[in-house]
Amino acid sequence: MPALCRRCSARAILKRPKTGDTLCKECFFEVFELEIHQTILDSKLFRPGLRVAIGASGGKDSTVLAHVMKVLNERYKYGIDLFLLSVDEGITGYRGRFPGNGQAERNSDLYGWSMDEIVKQIGLKNNCTFCGVFRRQALDRGAMQMDVNMILTGHNADDIAETVIMNLLRGDIARLTRCTAIITGAEGTLPRAKPLKYAYEKEIVMYAYFKKLDYFSTECIYSPNAYRGYARTFLKDLESIRPRCIIDILHSGENFAVKSSVKMAVQGLCSRCGFISSQEVCKACILLDGLNRGLPRLAVAGKIKKVNRVFAVSTSQRSVESASGDSGSPLTDDKQKPEAEVA
Numbered sequence: 001m002p003a004l005c006r007r008c009s010a011r012a013i014l015k016r017p018k019t020g021d022t023l024c025k026e027c028f029f030e031v032f033e034l035e036i037h038q039t040i041l042d043s044k045l046f047r048p049g050l051r052v053a054i055g056a057s058g059g060k061d062s063t064v065l066a067h068v069m070k071v072l073n074e075r076y077k078y079g080i081d082l083f084l085l086s087v088d089e090g091i092t093g094y095r096g097r098f099p100g101n102g103q104a105e106r107n108s109d110l111y112g113w114s115m116d117e118i119v120k121q122i123g124l125k126n127n128c129t130f131c132g133v134f135r136r137q138a139l140d141r142g143a144m145q146m147d148v149n150m151i152l153t154g155h156n157a158d159d160i161a162e163t164v165i166m167n168l169l170r171g172d173i174a175r176l177t178r179c180t181a182i183i184t185g186a187e188g189t190l191p192r193a194k195p196l197k198y199a200y201e202k203e204i205v206m207y208a209y210f211k212k213l214d215y216f217s218t219e220c221i222y223s224p225n226a227y228r229g230y231a232r233t234f235l236k237d238l239e240s241i242r243p244r245c246i247i248d249i250l251h252s253g254e255n256f257a258v259k260s261s262v263k264m265a266v267q268g269l270c271s272r273c274g275f276i277s278s279q280e281v282c283k284a285c286i287l288l289d290g291l292n293r294g295l296p297r298l299a300v301a302g303k304i305k306k307v308n309r310v311f312a313v314s315t316s317q318r319s320v321e322s323a324s325g326d327s328g329s330p331l332t333d334d335k336q337k338p339e340a341e342v343a
Ligand SMILES: Nc1ncnc2c1ncn2[C@@H]1O[C@H](COP(=O)(O)OP(=O)(O)OP(=O)(O)O)[C@@H](O)[C@H]1O
Pocket: 054, 055, 056, 057, 058, 059, 060, 061, 062, 063, 085, 086, 087, 088, 089, 095, 135, 152, 153, 154, 155
């Protein structure tokens, strides 16, 4: 006998990964959308009149997010204005095409470096740090240009559970307490929120499939060594034994209590570029400095003082060389200077 939908007794076509319930297609759409609506209500995410940008990468999560937000905004009359915002990281063959009629920011325009060029410089290790930091700031920059009040991203329950695991493994207690928050940066001018926070990745894929949403699913060719990949594999193994583990890890993260002596980052503005930062100089400026000075690895390691010191030495050495008629490599051509030469 075919399995029946747990809600309406029609013929079931799927078993929900999150709960194990058998559901028909229509009931699945309904519960999936309703849970996101409930998340939005519980966290009082919106008020009428808000201008809201959706970080749209063209992948499954942000595509489903954009679709569901439009549906819920109309159905429940949130009264918000929705916009799409995309960042082109400059990875050949990866983000083939971005969703149309939104704002697009290009890393190569904003920073003078595409990810292809960065990977040529730094290799496949740590390049995700550059990508993540630049993309994050590019989203802020685009959102400010669009004059929106909030950015939504398609981070799902699996992403957040992975981040909890990563922060535990790194002993990053400050981030551990923040990473499960549905809304971050609320104290600043540009909050970010994750309405898909409790949605399982597998259900997002199912929703996109049954709704016939158009998205691309290419894996980034530059991330084979990313630490996150190992946390993901670990989580997937756990999920295959006990699917509830994703939501349980997320709930554990939400309930961690941190000693008052742990120093927490306070959001401010970067003293150099003026964009949002929790340090005096933001990570994007530090990484860019490292790249432009031919020392990207030191910048990743946060050794900006060493970057400055080495740069000061190499600059004065070159001044001596040019004074003595030795042409050397031009100062403006730091992109070409391999790190091993100066580090
Ligand atoms: N290039 C981009 N432009 C705009 N937003 C982005 C971009 N890359 C990521 N984001 C935002 O950050 C979220 C998390 O991205 P990430 O690449 O970590 O996860 P993902 O699972 O691959 O997401 P997606 O399926 O939406 O690509 C995305 O859902 C999206 O909202």
